[in-house]
Amino acid sequence: MSMLFAAMMGWCGTKWPGWWRPGPKPDPDPEPWWREVLSGVIGALGGIGSVIVFGPMLGDATLVETAIAGFFGGVFLGSAANAAMGMTR
Numbered sequence: 043m044s045m046l047f048a049a050m051m052g053w054c055g056t057k058w059p060g061w062w063r064p065g066p067k068p069d070p071d072p073e074p075w076w077r078e079v080l081s082g083v084i085g086a087l088g089g090i091g092s093v094i095v096f097g098p099m100l101g102d103a104t105l106v107e108t109a110i111a112g113f114f115g116g117v118f119l120g121s122a123a124n125a126a127m128g129m130t131r
Contacts, residue, residue: 052089
């Protein structure tokens with residue numbers, strides 16, 4: 043159950059800090075929907091991976107510690123994937 047929670051927090055971490063963009067979105071949205079789903083899945087894997095890697099350091103982790111590790115694991119892997127996709131353009 044904690045891995046599912048870490049995956050959810052990792053998915054949420056993929057949009058941080060860019061989830062709040064002032065102003066309206068352009069119509070039609072230039073970003074395809076599958077890119078959002080792909081980055082979310084990558085973030086979920088990052089959340090699970092960070093909880094697995096940092097789990098021994100956390101010991102008997104509470105919900106907050108699992109949430110923070112999963113969130114920033116998603117931020118890290120999501121940012122790395124976006125940087126890799128940006129280099130191919």
